[in-house]
Structures are given as structure tokens and as C-alpha cells.
Amino acid sequence: MTTTTELPIDMGGGTKIGLSDAGDGRWRLAFNEAAPALDEIEVQAIGRNGQCHPMKMFPGSGPNELFASGPTDKAYRVRVVIRHEDHDHTRDLRLPGTADYPLATGTHGGTLISMGHDSFVELQPKGDTRWKITFLDKEVLASAPAIADVKAEAIAEPDVVPLKVLPGDDPHSLFLDGKVGGAGYLRLAVMMGDHYHTRCVPVTRP
Numbered sequence: 001m002t003t004t005t006e007l008p009i010d011m012g013g014g015t016k017i018g019l020s021d022a023g024d025g026r027w028r029l030a031f032n033e034a035a036p037a038l039d040e041i042e043v044q045a046i047g048r049n050g051q052c053h054p055m056k057m058f059p060g061s062g063p064n065e066l067f068a069s070g071p072t073d074k075a076y077r078v079r080v081v082i083r084h085e086d087h088d089h090t091r092d093l094r095l096p097g098t099a100d101y102p103l104a105t106g107t108h109g110g111t112l113i114s115m116g117h118d119s120f121v122e123l124q125p126k127g128d129t130r131w132k133i134t135f136l137d138k139e140v141l142a143s144a145p146a147i148a149d150v151k152a153e154a155i156a157e158p159d160v161v162p163l164k165v166l167p168g169d170d171p172h173s174l175f176l177d178g179k180v181g182g183a184g185y186l187r188l189a190v191m192m193g194d195h196y197h198t199r200c201v202p203v204t205r206p
Contacts, residue, residue, distance in 0.1 A: 005096040009158070011082055011089045019078060027068045027078070028060070035059075035066045036082055043068035046077035046092075048101055050113060050199035052187075076101065077185075077200060091158040092187065092200065101202050108134070111204040115190055115197045123188075125205050128181030131163070133188070134173045141172040149191035152176045154183035155200070 009017040018030040027043065029035070038057045045053045045068075055070035076098035082089045106112040106122030110132075113121045120136040131154075135142045152163040154176075163178040176186075180203075189198040 007078070007093065007096055009080060009091050009093065011080065011091060013089065015082065015089070017080065019080075021072065022067060025069055025072050027055070027072055029066045029068065029080075031064045031066075034063050038066070040083045041066065042079075042081040042083075043070075044079040045070050045072055045075035046079060046200045047071065047074040048076050048099065050101070050201045052079065052198040052200055079200070090160045092155045092160050092185070093158050103202060103204060105204060106134070106136075109204070110134075111186075111201055113186075113188065113199050113201050115188075115192070115199060117192060117197075119190075119192070119197075121188065121190070123186055123201070123203060125180070125203060126175070129177060129179065131176040131180050131186065131203075132168065132173055133176060134168075136172075143171055144168055144174050145190060147174065150174060151189040151196070153187040154178055154180045155185035155187060156183040157185075160187070 007019040016032040020028050022028040043055045045055055053071050055068040058067045060066050077094055079092045104112040108124055110122045110124035118138050122134045124132045126132050135144050147165045150165045154161045154163055161179050163176040166175040166177055168174045185200055185202055187200045189196040
């Protein structure tokens with residue numbers, strides 16, 4: 001985020017944040033009330049390759065201010081999570097003044113997502129309640145991972161909707177079910193080895 005334009009974020013429950021670029025790889029979060037404790041908030045910078053980078057949180061100069069430090073120069077989206085005792089409030093938004101995501105298209109006409117380690121996923125919308133994801137190793141179809149190793153969310157700014165992961169219609173695919181009709185982005189996490197690779201990418205529609 002290299003613009004000086006402040007991004008207003010309504011977290012719900014009366015909590016509002018003004019996010020601005022403070023320079024030196026920092027974002028300033030100005031709250032309309034007392035800021036949450038550092039262990040109750042998570043901020044991620046989402047790069048134009050879809051990678052999601054958790055940022056380090058620091059206190060500000062007053063009770064209504066926090067700073068997030070990380071790769072702000074590569075970010076085009078921001079994700080903010082405030083944790084409460086029994087629930088989270090999550091928002092995922094495009095940063096003002098940033099360039100478009102460089103879309104790649106798969107062989108079936110869907111969004112091609114690079115997950116790292118030469119692994120790819122192609123995303124295809126299948127109506128208002130379902131997306132299909134197909135797994136590839138380089139350009140060759142690969143076996144779909146276990147359902148338990150995949151997490152997915154549909155993002156219709158600023159709302160985030162968890163999706164149910166279901167078996168696909170072939171050994172290389174899975175279905176993502178939920179309210180996807182109005183969503184413009186998919187957030188996808190796939191377990192690789194002992195950790196998740198997470199991407200947030202736009203959805204290509206026919």
C-alpha cells in the first residue's frame with residue numbers, strides 16, 4: 001500500500017478502523033475506540049501473487065492506535081481479524097490505489113492459482129452455491145488432497161464466508177459449497193507437508 005488514502009474498515013459490533021500507510025513497511029490502524037490487545041488482532045498483507053503474509057503487531061502512541069509491520073510494498077489487499085471469546089470478526093479488502101491482480105487462466109477457463117512447489121489449483125465457478133477446484137502438479141493433473149487438508153472462504157468485500165469442502169466428481173478435484181454467487185475472491189489454504197500454503201485470488205467467471 002503506497003497510497004496515503006485511508007481505508008475505512010467496519011469490523012462490526014461498532015468497531016471501526018482507519019488503515020493508512022505509515023511508511024517503512026508499516027500500516028497504522030486508528031480505532032474509533034480502545035484498540036484490542038495485540039494477541040486479539042491479526043493483520044495480513046496479501047500480495048499480488050496471492051500469498052498471505054501475517055504481520056507483526058505493535059502498540060501505537062495512544063490507546064486507540066496500533067501498527068502492523070510487514071511486506072506492505074507488495075500488498076494489494078488487507079485482511080483484519082479481531083478475536084473475541086467465542087467468535088471472530090474478519091474483513092478482507094482491496095487496498096486503495098493498488099494495481100489489479102495478474103490473473104492466469106487454466107485449461108478449463110478458470111482462475112489458475114500457484115500454490116508453491118510447482119503445485120497449481122484451477123478454480124471454476126459452478127453456479128451460485130458451488131466452486132470446483134482441480135489440482136495440478138506443474139501442467140499434469142494431480143490427486144486431490146484429503147478434505148481435512150483444505151480450507152476455503154468466499155470473499156464478497158468486506159464479508160468473509162467459510163465454505164464447506166466436499167469430494168469432487170473426479171480424483172483430481174474437490175467442490176467448495178456455500179454462498180459464492182456474489183463473491184469476487186477465493187481464499188484457499190492447502191496443507192503441504194507440515195504447514196498450510198494460503199492464497200487469496202480473484203474469481204474468473206465465464
